[in-house]
Amino acid sequence: MTQRTAIVTGAARGIGLATTRQFLAEGRRVAMIDRDSEALMAEAAQMEGVLPIVCDVSKPDEVANMIDACAARLGRIDALVNNAGVADFGPIEETGFDRWRRVLATNLDGVFLCSQAAIPHLRETRGAIVNIASISGLRASTLRVAYGTSKAAVIQLTQQQAVELGEYGIRANCVAPGPVRTKLAMAVHSQEIIDAYHDAIPLNRYGTEDEIASVIVFLCSEKASYVTGQTIASDGGFQATGVGLPALRR
Numbered sequence: 001m002t003q004r005t006a007i008v009t010g011a012a013r014g015i016g017l018a019t020t021r022q023f024l025a026e027g028r029r030v031a032m033i034d035r036d037s038e039a040l041m042a043e044a045a046q047m048e049g050v051l052p053i054v055c056d057v058s059k060p061d062e063v064a065n066m067i068d069a070c071a072a073r074l075g076r077i078d079a080l081v082n083n084a085g086v087a088d089f090g091p092i093e094e095t096g097f098d099r100w101r102r103v104l105a106t107n108l109d110g111v112f113l114c115s116q117a118a119i120p121h122l123r124e125t126r127g128a129i130v131n132i133a134s135i136s137g138l139r140a141s142t143l144r145v146a147y148g149t150s151k152a153a154v155i156q157l158t159q160q161q162a163v164e165l166g167e168y169g170i171r172a173n174c175v176a177p178g179p180v181r182t183k184l185a186m187a188v189h190s191q192e193i194i195d196a197y198h199d200a201i202p203l204n205r206y207g208t209e210d211e212i213a214s215v216i217v218f219l220c221s222e223k224a225s226y227v228t229g230q231t232i233a234s235d236g237g238f239q240a241t242g243v244g245l246p247a248l249r250r
Contacts, residue, residue, distance in 0.1 A: 005074040006220060007031040007067075009057050009114060010084030012039040014182045015132065018213035019081055024049050026217065031070040033057070033084070057084045057110030067117040077121035079220040082111040082154075083132045089143040100146045107150035111157060115172075119165065126169030128220045131158045135178040135235045151176070155231050162229030171228040173219045178235025181206040202237030 006023045010016040011032035023030045029049050034040040035056040044052035051073050055066040071077055086106045088099060111131050122129065136144045137151030154174065161172035179185065179197045185206070189197075198204050215234045218224055233239045 003027065003029055004078045005029045005031070005070075005076055006079040006081060007033060007070050007077060007114075007118065008081045008083060009033040009055075009110065010132075011052075012036050012043055015177065015180065015209050015212045015216075016081070016083040017043060018209035019083065019216050020047070020050065022210070022213045022217045023079075023220075026221075028078070029074055031074060033066060035084075056106075057082075057114055058105035060113055063110075063113040063117050067114070067121070071121050076125055077118055078125045078127045079130070080114060080118045080122065080127070081130045081132070081216055081220070082114055083216075084110050085132065085134075087147060089147060090145075091143060092145045095145050103146035104150045104153075107147070108153045108157070111154055115157075115161060119168075119170070122165075122170045123168045127171075128224075129158075129161055129165075129170065129172040130216050130219045131155075131161075131172070131174045132216070133158075133174050133176045133231065135176050135233060135238055138176055138231070138233060138239050158231065159229050166228060171219075171224070173224070173227060173229070174231040175212065175215050175219070176231055176233045176235065176239075177207060177212045178233065178238040179206045180212060181208055200238065200241060201235070202241060205236065207234060207236055 006028050008016050008020050011020050012034035020030050020032055031051040032044055033053050033055050037054040040052050044050050053066050055062045086103050088103050115129055131154050133154040134151040136148040137155050158172050158174040212234050215232055
């Protein structure tokens with residue numbers, strides 16, 4: 001049981017799936033967690049060294065059972081990547097309390113529940129937690145009252161984890177992706193939106209799932225052994241532009 005391991009939530013697609021593949025490439029065993037059982041099992045069937053577990057991270061009982069199963073089957077837990085999230089956008093006036101709670105239940109409660117349940121195991125390995133927030137947690141944007149607020153809270157929660165768990169040797173960091181070229185984003189972003197992001201981002205492009213995954217895997221590695229309590233915006237410079245109007249950059 002000396003082989004390093006990782007738990008990745010929201011692992012059936014996107015950044016979570018890319019992160020799983022990179023962990024496998026470096027020799028880790030990976031527990032793939034997702035509530036979409038069909039997509040999860042389909043992806044897991046194509047890989048070796050993975051443990052797929054269906055779990056809704058917003059439900060305390062399911063999370064407790066999931067962490068117990070990971071510890072029992074993997075033998076140890078070295079890293080936890082809290083990637084599961086809900087992207088539900090809408091105006092403040094049209095965001096009912098049910099919608100608000102649905103977003104926060106997964107995006108914030110899920111991070112809290114999974115991390116708390118994994119602490120005893122991470123203490124044994126002096127492991128790492130990486131929480132996935134968003135550039136929307138660092139800078140406000142329209143239609144993101146629930147989503148942006150949940151991600152801002154994840155950033156604060158990460159700092160709390162780093163401060164309280166550091167004495168156990170557990171590191172906690174956060175990755176805040178900017179616009180990423182996922183299948184979902186490309187399906188819903190109009191050409192106008194794509195062009196606007198191109199103009200607003202200093203690198204003039206969307207990021208890729210693998211680029212975000214590389215930052216996550218780094219933060220879980222010994223190469224980041226003295227990094228904790230940090231939020232890394234993997235966003236092509238989007239946050240750094242502030243009010244940098246595209247017209248002024250031409």
